[in-house]
Amino acid sequence: MNNVLKKLTIGQTTFMIIVVIVTFTLSIFSLFAYRLMYSATDDLIKTSSKEFTSQLILNYESYMSGVIDISNQIQRRLSNLDYPLNNDDIEVVFESLIDVNRNLRGVALFDSNTLLASSSIQLTQDIQPWIELALSNEEIHHFKFVDDRLFVLKSFTLGPFMNQTLTLLIELDKSLFDAIAFNTNLGLHGHILLLNESLMPVYSVGEYDETQSLSVINQQLLGMTLLEYETQSMALNVSTIRGTRWMIATFVNVNAINQTKSEILIAMIGILLLMMVIVAFVSASFSGRLNSPMRRIQSHIQKIQEGNFEEQIEIDGQIEMVKLADTFNTMSSQIKQLMDNVVTEQQEKRVSTIKALQNQINPHFLYNTLDSIVNLSENNQNEDVVEAIIALSKFFRMSISNNQNIVPLRNEIEHVRNYGLIQKIRYKRSFDLMIEVDESLMNIPVLKFSLQPLVENAIMHGLHPDMFTLIKIRAYLQDDAISLSVYNQGYGLSQSKIDEIMTILKDDLPTSSVGLKNVYQRMKLYYGPQAHLTIESVMDEYTNVILTFPLNTPLEDIV
Amino acid sequence: MKPLSILIVLFLVGCQPSVRQVPVLYYDVEDAYIADFKARLSSLESEPLIHIDAQNRVNTQNEQFMDWVDHHSVMVINPVDRLSVLPMILKANKEKKTIIFFNREPLDDDFQKAQSAYYVGADPYQSAQFQVDLVDEMAFEVLDNNKDGLIQLVILKGEQGHQDAEIRSRGVIETLIQRGYQLDLLEVRVANFDRSLATKATKDLIELYPQMELIISNNDAMALGAIDALIEEGWMNDTNQNGMIDASEPWFPVIGIDGLPEAIESMEKGYLFGTVKNDSEAMAHAIVQLIDIVLNKMSWSEFDYTIEDRKVYIDYILINRP
Numbered sequence: 001m002n003n004v005l006k007k008l009t010i011g012q013t014t015f016m017i018i019v020v021i022v023t024f025t026l027s028i029f030s031l032f033a034y035r036l037m038y039s040a041t042d043d044l045i046k047t048s049s050k051e052f053t054s055q056l057i058l059n060y061e062s063y064m065s066g067v068i069d070i071s072n073q074i075q076r077r078l079s080n081l082d083y084p085l086n087n088d089d090i091e092v093v094f095e096s097l098i099d100v101n102r103n104l105r106g107v108a109l110f111d112s113n114t115l116l117a118s119s120s121i122q123l124t125q126d127i128q129p130w131i132e133l134a135l136s137n138e139e140i141h142h143f144k145f146v147d148d149r150l151f152v153l154k155s156f157t158l159g160p161f162m163n164q165t166l167t168l169l170i171e172l173d174k175s176l177f178d179a180i181a182f183n184t185n186l187g188l189h190g191h192i193l194l195l196n197e198s199l200m201p202v203y204s205v206g207e208y209d210e211t212q213s214l215s216v217i218n219q220q221l222l223g224m225t226l227l228e229y230e231t232q233s234m235a236l237n238v239s240t241i242r243g244t245r246w247m248i249a250t251f252v253n254v255n256a257i258n259q260t261k262s263e264i265l266i267a268m269i270g271i272l273l274l275m276m277v278i279v280a281f282v283s284a285s286f287s288g289r290l291n292s293p294m295r296r297i298q299s300h301i302q303k304i305q306e307g308n309f310e311e312q313i314e315i316d317g318q319i320e321m322v323k324l325a326d327t328f329n330t331m332s333s334q335i336k337q338l339m340d341n342v343v344t345e346q347q348e349k350r351v352s353t354i355k356a357l358q359n360q361i362n363p364h365f366l367y368n369t370l371d372s373i374v375n376l377s378e379n380n381q382n383e384d385v386v387e388a389i390i391a392l393s394k395f396f397r398m399s400i401s402n403n404q405n406i407v408p409l410r411n412e413i414e415h416v417r418n419y420g421l422i423q424k425i426r427y428k429r430s431f432d433l434m435i436e437v438d439e440s441l442m443n444i445p446v447l448k449f450s451l452q453p454l455v456e457n458a459i460m461h462g463l464h465p466d467m468f469t470l471i472k473i474r475a476y477l478q479d480d481a482i483s484l485s486v487y488n489q490g491y492g493l494s495q496s497k498i499d500e501i502m503t504i505l506k507d508d509l510p511t512s513s514v515g516l517k518n519v520y521q522r523m524k525l526y527y528g529p530q531a532h533l534t535i536e537s538v539m540d541e542y543t544n545v546i547l548t549f550p551l552n553t554p555l556e557d558i559v
Numbered sequence: 560m561k562p563l564s565i566l567i568v569l570f571l572v573g574c575q576p577s578v579r580q581v582p583v584l585y586y587d588v589e590d591a592y593i594a595d596f597k598a599r600l601s602s603l604e605s606e607p608l609i610h611i612d613a614q615n616r617v618n619t620q621n622e623q624f625m626d627w628v629d630h631h632s633v634m635v636i637n638p639v640d641r642l643s644v645l646p647m648i649l650k651a652n653k654e655k656k657t658i659i660f661f662n663r664e665p666l667d668d669d670f671q672k673a674q675s676a677y678y679v680g681a682d683p684y685q686s687a688q689f690q691v692d693l694v695d696e697m698a699f700e701v702l703d704n705n706k707d708g709l710i711q712l713v714i715l716k717g718e719q720g721h722q723d724a725e726i727r728s729r730g731v732i733e734t735l736i737q738r739g740y741q742l743d744l745l746e747v748r749v750a751n752f753d754r755s756l757a758t759k760a761t762k763d764l765i766e767l768y769p770q771m772e773l774i775i776s777n778n779d780a781m782a783l784g785a786i787d788a789l790i791e792e793g794w795m796n797d798t799n800q801n802g803m804i805d806a807s808e809p810w811f812p813v814i815g816i817d818g819l820p821e822a823i824e825s826m827e828k829g830y831l832f833g834t835v836k837n838d839s840e841a842m843a844h845a846i847v848q849l850i851d852i853v854l855n856k857m858s859w860s861e862f863d864y865t866i867e868d869r870k871v872y873i874d875y876i877l878i879n880r881p
Contacts, residue, residue: 050622057618076747137666139725140642157729197645197668221653222646223625240643242617245666247646 011291018283023276030272034265041261045254046224049235052184053224053250056192059180061242067172068141068243070101071154074168078109085109087117094119105149106171111164121171122149131155134167143244145203150174181205187253189230193217195247202246217249226254233258293321297328309336372426384425391421399449405526409475409482410442416451416473423459431459431469431488441475444482446549447523453515454486454545462490462543480551481530487544493537501535516545523547580609581850582627586639586663587615590752591780592817593637596662596839605847606854608635617643624650633657633853635846641665641722648673657853659846664722664870675853678870679845683723686816686835687730689877690775691738693814693833696879702812704772709743710735713764715776715785717752724752727777727816745771750781757784758791765792774813779822779834782815786830789813795830804829818878826880836876845871 008016077093078085094107098119106121110131125146130153134142138155145151152170181192184205191206193213201210209230216227217238224237235252293315300313309332315325369392376385395418398411413435420433433455451473458471472487493501505520516533523531530550537543583600585593588610597610611627613620617639624647627634634656638644641663648669651658657675664670664680694702702710714731717724728747735742745768750757757776761784764771776782789795789811796809804810810829815822818836825831845864849871851857864871 054618061617072749079744079747137668139722140666221650222621224622238646239618239621240640240646242640242643245642245645 009291010294011287014290015280015283015287018286019276019280022279022283026272026275026279030268034268037264038261041257041264042226045226045235045257048257049237049250049252049254050224052252053237053239053248056181056184056250057239057241057248060177060248063177063180064143064241064243066103067143067150067152067170070097070104071141071152071168071170073097074107074170075154075156078166078168085116090117091119103173103176104170105173108169108171110167110169116166121169127169130169131167135165138165140245141243143202143246145174148174150177177203178205186251187232187255189232189251190234190253191251193249193251194241195249197245199247206251208251213249213251217247220249289317290321293317293325297321297325300328304332304335309333309339368426369422372422376425388422388425391418394418395422405448405522406445407448408442409437409444409446409484412446412448412451412484413437413442413473415449416455419452419455420471423456427459427463430465431463431471434470434472436472437475441477441482444475444551446482446484447519447526447547450519450523450547451484451486453519454547456515457545458486458488458490458543462488464490477551478548481548482551483546483548485544485546487542489542492539492541492543493535494539495537498535498537505533519547523549578607579631580607581605581631581633581635582611582623583608583635583637584611584613584620584623584627585637586613586620588612589614591754591819591821592752592778592837592839593662595819596843599839599843600846603843603847606850606856613639615639621646628654628656631656633659633850635659635661635850637662638665645669645672648676651676659849659853661842661846670869676869677849677866679842679849680723680870680872681837681842681875682872683726684730685872686723686837686875687727688734689835689875690727690731690814690816691734692877693835693879694735694740694773694775695738697812697832702772705770707743709741711743711745711768711770711772713745713768713771713774714747715757715760715774715781716747716749717777717781718749724749724777731775750784752778752780754780754784754787757781758787761785761788762792765789765794772812774811776813776815779815779817779819779831782813782831782834783819783821783825785813786825790830802828816875818876823878826878833880834878836878838873838876841873845873 074093074097077097078090081089081093090109094117097107098104106119108118108121108123109116110127113128113131130142130144130151134153134155138157140154142153143150144153150172152172153167154170155165155167157165182205184192186192186206189206189208191204191208191213193201193208194203195217196202199214199218201214212229216229216236220236220238222238224235227234227236229236229251232253233255235254236249237252238247238249240247296313296315300311303311312329312332313325315321369388373385373388373392376388395415398415398418417433417435424431424433455471455473462471463469467489470487470489472485474485474487476483476485501516505517520533523533527549532546532548534546534548535543536546583597585597588594588597600608601610609627609630611623613623620636620639621643624634624636628650632655634651636644636647636658638647638660644660644665647658648665649672650656652672652674655675657677658673659677659679660670661679664678665676670676670678700706705711712732712735714728716728732742732744746764748760748764750760757780761774765788774782774785776785786795794809794811795804797804798808799805812832813830814832815834816837818834822831822834826833841864845862848857848862848864852859852862859866864873
């Protein structure tokens, strides 16, 4: 996860996190809401189906209790008749009841299988089994549906004398019974079944598949359930009807209500998707707000990489971004400043190096030297001429040939020796150059052309016209540094003069005395602050200039 | 980890079923007898019970049955309609539950289909015989008001189709005849075991049959209802306002069944002639013992009552007039 996140931009990560959190929250919320609505819908279906069934049952029960009341009335009236029963009396009872009960079609009374009396009854079938059924349990009323009629059977023991068990058969118009469920809307495949004690259908409303209906009723037996029936969602409710042994099963099509369930689901998914799209948009724009300044800063950095320090970056947006851009601008202008400095320094360095070189091939020096050689040859000092020309040749070769800035001390010493030789000829041997350098120090690297300007100064300014001057060059180790000292007897320098020289060396102002300043600046360039130039002097006695270079490798060889 | 395990434990504890009560389904606790029975059942030391009232509606009881059938392995049911118990029995068979029926006896046909069911009740025929015992205690001359040698009888019948009502009504007639009474059965009037219905019915009967000499009711509530009507019509009259019917004051014989406290009070005040007590205490006790037996907390040998074909018939108690 972390690795994946690392590969993404801040904006993408923010976007992803927001989308994941919001999606998760929304999904949980939607799931809960849907569960609630789902169960609320189920509850609604169950409640309404129960209500419906309960009302239907009440209606059937009230009808049946009316039927049983008629039967009880007849039984009571018959019980009140004089005994033994007279057929005419029975018929009078029957007819008076039929008159007041439009529902009542006919009545018959049997003693065992013998018809005692009847009124308007239509018997189209063998009622022998019916009478046996009634007699088998005379405590209860038995009901039979035939075509459009409902027959009620009840055996009872008559009157005060208890020795005669009679069976009453009542024929009723079924239309009122049918009317109970006539206007009920059960929906497609919805139906009502009345089942007898063997769980076989005795009455039905609506079309149905007997095998399927009976199988689910047998499964359910009692109470309420939701099920699939002929691809329709049905609420099945099984109960009983009071006063009868009937079970009643109602199949109510609840597809419509169930459909709202899927409609709710679709609506919720729609809302969820819409919300997710909105969240994606919002978080994308937010992450863009984070991302675009970052991208601009990034491309800006790229420009800087390519060396373009001129452009400044302007950002408005989140405070952090603005601050970052400001800091970045400051930084880049500082870098630009620093780089400009470096370039200037480099240019100065080049100029000073070139000047150093130029200094070596000072035409006056060449002219004066050649003039001296001419003098020598005029005086037939041939050996001296050879010596001088060789020294001059060596001096120039060293000056021109080697373009390294750091050379072994040996080379520097050799260079100074040649220079000294040439100058001795020119100055008619009025000074002596003494070199006191231990052989073990000869290979130590030192700054090229560092000694010659010092010796030149010693000759130019140190020589006393009336005196033989000693110029002494020494080298010695001190701590981690090597010191090269050029000592000359002579006028010496006052402390104020020394200070003045040191000031001139250190400042950037152009000066005519380029030799010493050149050495000083190159020394500082190559070695940094660890290199020193010191001037010691005692008036009318000596001047000693000491260069101190650290022994470790000098700074980068720039030129 | 710790808070998580505590949560799990709490969750499991939360899921644990509380003490499971045995559901007791009553047909209607508005019925004074059922209310009394419920009180007796509650007062006994037994498995925890939960009392559920069907308010005299079959469909309601069917729904209640379905709501509670999974609650406990045993259910006690006082059916609203004894003809309607078959689906309950079949369902109980399927769910391997035991039903203890009481007060209203299922049809034998249905009862035999039950794999595990009991019935606790009383033999209604015996209550009829006991009512006739009460008639026997009355001087015939007092009873035969019009001196025609016949007893002008009205029977207040409980519910049509209610087994007790049928058998009590028939039993009274049969037993009276057996014992040599000459009967003029004026009417068997159905008043659904209900006091106010009985009051209405009795007013009607008084008008219809001024020659009426005796009311035998299938229960006390209807008997008290009849007495309410008789008082209103002046057939019973506490003329001296002493709160009692004295020997000289107008009085009419009414016999009930159940031995309700109100009936006993009425009897002590001289109104009700007598009642046959349905021994609901013993019945409740028998039910509680059956529950324990079904739940294997008691053995059959400890059962205090006679059981035959999974049916327990509790003897009635005759309550004489003081």
